[in-house]
Amino acid sequence: MSSPVVQIRDIHKIYESGEVPVHAVRGVSLEIQRGEFIALMGASGSGKSTLMNMLGCLDRQTRGTYLLDGIDIDKLDRNELADLRNQKLGFVFQGFNLLARTTALENVELPMLYGRHRRVTASQIRERAMYCLEIVGLANRADHMPNQLSGGQQQRVAIARGLVNEPQVLLADEPTGNLDSKTSVEVMGVFQKLNDQGITIVMVTHELDIAHYCKRNLILRDGVVVRDEAVQNRSIAAHEMAKLKEAETAAKLLAGATAA
Amino acid sequence: MRFTTTFLVALRALRRNTMRSILTALGIIIGIGAVITTVAMGTGAKVQVEAQIASLGQNLITVMPGSSSSGGMRGGFGSSATLTPEDYEAIAAEVPNIDGISPEIRDRNQILANGLNWNTNVNGVGPDYPYVRNWPMAAGAMFTDQEVKSLAKVCVIGKTVADQVFPNEDPIGQTLRIRNLPFRILGVLTPKGFSVFGSDEDDVVLIPYTSHMRRVSRRTSISMIRIQASDADKIAEVKLSTEDLLTQRRRGREPDFTVRTQEELSTTFTATARTMTVLLGGIALVSLIVGGIGVMNIMLVSVTERTREIGIRIAIGAHGNDVLLQFLIEAILLSVLGGGLGILCGYGASEIVTYYFGLPTLVPMWSVLLAVGVSTVIGIFFGFFPAYKAAQLDPIDALRHE
Known part of the structure; x- marks a missing residue:
């Protein structure tokens, strides 16, 4: 097996901003192999978001080491970190964080515009962004503004944006937090499809049923990992979707029967 | 990121917020137009008074x-x-x-x-x-x-x-x-x-x-x-x-x-000339302050409300300098555009004053340079400085900014 894409050893995060230092993450060690699909779970305050921000190189650990694809994050400056985020990581945020009044296609193109190492033409960027929109099933919405898209569609645009630079790891911070259960299943379906194609995904969630779509669940409490297990009887989005459709049809039939 | 790409990004940012861009440019247009027009009226009056006094014969x-x-x-x-x-x-x-x-x-x-x-x-x-x-x-x-x-x-x-x-x-x-x-x-x-x-x-x-x-x-x-x-x-x-x-x-x-x-006449002349000069300077100063504050406000507001956007850009791999360059280009584009239109408005308003009110007006080059210079410097500074602060934020803080 190849080397793990994420290697964390005894990582700590202490926030010094308040009067009392907050020890949010207290010694987490973790290895993530390529192709994994992990859910980070835990109550609020358990440190899962902090761990996620450190995984995403948006924040630095106070202690411990973090190797992303073999690179020691601690040795990089701001700009090198930005490049690393750009090249090796894809982000999907809870609040979507798309640029307003900017078309879906332009939003997806954005990370490629900041790509520093590859020389690509504008048409190549457009092509690649379009391809990513196709993956998430939104090619026909490329010219739409975020406010013309539903929550699920916005999140899929955000996923396409996360994919556009072919990242090593796709990180999602409560990607279904702002979505209803049906669109949540839709989004999880996209994640499963991507994972089946070999993309490593780490997501934060506090919903057990959502975590069930992943392959491995990590549960944090008070800044330490208290459980790390493979998911048994994994939910498959396609099946769940079919069940939902069935239920909907049944409800409609019933309603129709009552009306008649 | 290459300069051309940043330029493109800046253009897109201006275009997708047409209203904000217009308002920002409007602040600069009014600032510059006001300085040019008031100074033109003052200078016109000064020249007229001087001409009347000179017509009596000098010395x-x-x-x-x-x-x-x-x-x-x-x-x-x-x-x-x-x-x-x-x-x-x-x-x-x-x-x-x-x-x-x-x-x-x-x-x-x-x-x-x-x-x-x-x-x-x-x-x-x-x-x-x-x-x-x-x-x-x-x-x-x-x-x-x-x-x-x-x-x-x-x-x-x-x-x-x-x-x-x-x-x-x-x-x-x-x-x-x-x-x-x-x-x-x-x-x-x-x-x-x-x-x-x-x-x-x-x-x-x-x-x-x-x-x-x-x-x-x-x-x-x-x-x-x-x-x-x-x-x-x-x-x-x-x-x-x-x-x-x-x-x-x-x-x-x-x-x-x-x-x-x-002697009496020349004393009057000197006093008049001095009054007019002080008056002109005062008018220009007040217009500049008013125009400058307008430009400053709109720039501060527009950049502050975009802190989140800056956070997104940095989170997905923009360098702080990319963001700064983008905001600088935006500020310069707006200042140049607003400055050009402001000069036109200043000249236009001066012509209108002359045409409809019969007051002589004269646009001195120094007022154009002063107005454009000050507005541009203020526009760029207040477009740049908040962007600089936002670009120094940790991306997560910028993202949480509402």
Whole structure:
């Protein structure tokens, strides 16, 4: 097996901003192999978001080491970190964080515009962004503004944006937090499809049923990992979707029967 | 990221917030337009006042005959006939720092020409007269020294006389008769309008003072001598020299002349010029402050509300410098665009003021440069500085910013 894409050893995060230092993450060690699909779970305050921000190189650990694809994050400056985020990581945020009044296609193109190492033409960027929109099933919405898209569609645009630079790891911070259960299943379906194609995904969630779509669940409490297990009887989005459709049809039939 | 890409990103950002971009540019447009227009109005007024004062003649010194008294009754200044052409020639020859000098003999006569007649002022003067009075020729030429010496029968006429006697013709080269003597018209003076005392200055015929004395009025004295000093500083000196010379020429007799300067007028002039300058500076300063604060506010607001956008850009791999460059380009584009339109608006508004309100306006280059310079600097600084602060934030803090 190849080397793990994420290697964390005894990582700590202490926030010094308040009067009392907050020890949010207290010694987490973790290895993530390529192709994994992990859910980070835990109550609020358990440190899962902090761990996620450190995984995403948006924040630095106070202690411990973090190797992303073999690179020691601690040795990089701001700009090198930005490049690393750009090249090796894809982000999907809870609040979507798309640029307003900017078309879906332009939003997806954005990370490629900041790509520093590859020389690509504008048409190549457009092509690649379009391809990513196709993956998430939104090619026909490329010219739409975020406010013309539903929550699920916005999140899929955000996923396409996360994919556009072919990242090593796709990180999602409560990607279904702002979505209803049906669109949540839709989004999880996209994640499963991507994972089946070999993309490593780490997501934060506090919903057990959502975590069930992943392959491995990590549960944090008070800044330490208290459980790390493979998911048994994994939910498959396609099946769940079919069940939902069935239920909907049944409800409609019933309603129709009552009306008649 | 390459510069062209950043430029593209900046353009996209401006385009997708058309309203905000227009408002920002509007702040700059109004700021610059206001400075240019107000300064243009101020400068126009200043130039007009200066022109009015200058039209009276500058650095002027007048020599008048003294008062006469007969049988205990004293006449006013100019009532005695003691100023002679020789006095004039002596002053012209001996007093230094004189730019121009002309005698003047005033008279009224009926003139006849072109089958029409007209009663007008017929004044005998020297060749320097138009220069001393700051009263250039509109057409033709003034008579020369040679013509003065030879008692030539030549004249130049004012606008009113030209209109009255030669309504549809070019008067130059024509002849008009004074006391039945034919005088050839050499030139026409530019219109001067009404004098401070309300009389029509253009209702005049100027002939050589020599011809006036020998052929027309047969007087032996002249009404006054007008002297233009070479510089405002020399007025007092010229006045003293003139008084000394005339006193000498009187050989101990009581001085029968008065030398007066335009000191009062020049004091007024200086004070007016200073007031106008202070006024202009104040107007420009206030407009600049108002315009500058407008630009500052809109820039601060627009950049602050975009902190989240900056967070997104940095989270997905933008360097701090990419974001800064983007905001700098946006600020420069807006400032240049707003500046250009502001200059146009300033010129336009100045034209409108002139056209509809009849106020003269003049746009001085310094006001354009000052307005554009200050607005651009403020626009760029306040577009750049908050962006700089946002770009220094940790991306997660910027993302959480609402």
